[in-house]
Amino acid sequence: MTQAVSTAPSRNSLAMAALLLGGVAIGGSPIFVRLSEVGPMATAFWRVALALIPLVAWSQLRNGAVVDRRPEGLSDYALLVLPGVFLAVDLGAWHLSLTMTSVANATLLANLAPVFVTLASWVLFRSRVSPLFLAGLVTAVAGVVVLKGGPAALGGGDLAGDSIAIVAAMFYAGYILAIGRLRSRFSTNRIMIWSTASAAVCILPMTLLAEPSLLPPSAFGWAMLLGLALVSHAGGQVAITYALAYLPPAFSSLTLLLQPVVAAMLAWGLLSEPVGLLQAIGGTVVLIGILIARRG
Template structure:
């Protein structure tokens, strides 16, 4: 549980790095996963390649290790594209609907039990995100296509969470993270080269933001989440990650001077209450 919360906080800080990045959104997404390979590989080398799981043996094992990275690449690509096609409020709100898809897929595909109390907690937390983003009126002003792409991003992030959850019963955290991160970088690079003119940051500050995004939000946050998924159900884990917009709002207030209003504070409190209810369920 502690690792899951740490992961949610680390990823919640990613909008700050993205906002301050000096390259385009797709290039930022590429460096997020590409640079994250450095601490992951270094950590593996420091352990002398020691892992607490078995090695992949069949082609299907390698395919399963690559699958989360494909989901993550599509999620990041769709998320950044939606930001350019609809309002930030719409894109953020709809992309945070991943827990709904995780819960539905867990029940439909794996027959995972879902208690009534958990559903109440899920609904409460989603309602909190709606309030946090300004209420139902925040949907006005967005393009329908951009909104739909944001929902696609949420669906693929749900696929990422589910794929990681299934892999954790067979492979260790470090092995999963290296394979999924590398495959995500390979998938995002061609999208970046086709859509953006600049790949490299023009200054040391720009590289510092990219390194912070890669080391803190991805290598730190995703590793913590992957570790937690060995011990917690994917549906509950994805619900706890609704903390991310709460953390992002708090960090934007403290670091970027973007004030948190009364409605945002109420929304954040509702999210926390929903998570506590779901935890009881």
């Protein structure tokens, strides 16, 4: 009994560390996307397609080392494919919104997924949502608004583009919830292989229709795609998927709000884009909101 009690906090601590690490890794994705030499949809395709290489390699290396339940029947396979479908629509909608509305609006609205995860967890699964968690969620979202320049900076968007960005947030919320339900039945690696492969299959037709070229013209372009696939997807999404076995989806989704903070810091360090007082205050408020939500 003592051993079981002592391992639970350690697992939760490890899951929390994985969650934060995953949020930071995904937060670097806008830098890779901006430096990519192919279009946004082609970048999204390579993001998931190239990520399959380390995922499948790791699966082969650990074959037989960990007991993992295998899918049984069509329903299990459908559940494993579902997160990839959600992710494909999310990436496609977000990249489309970037061409229709302001970057600030597209980034902020697409990062509202934690709000939809919380609502869906409460409505669909009757998950308890404490007032303190809601206070943290509102604080973190407010911090992202400040980070993006305040309400005045978000007024130059297009209604259709803003709506598509909100659709992206809703589908990413579906991705997080689907992963969270699967983690009680399958291993992280199995979920990631199936969801990543199905996302690649769904994104490829959209890419062929929307993009003039699928292949980057230089080694630098391939390096950016590999970085996006290995760091942001194979690294970040795997870490978050692991954490979802031990932490609630509503709280786990809050790591999305770390993305604009990390992106701003990386843009400052790598691209020499200035970070003003307003951005620093916004990033601090986001972190405070996440800490409040953790207490709740």
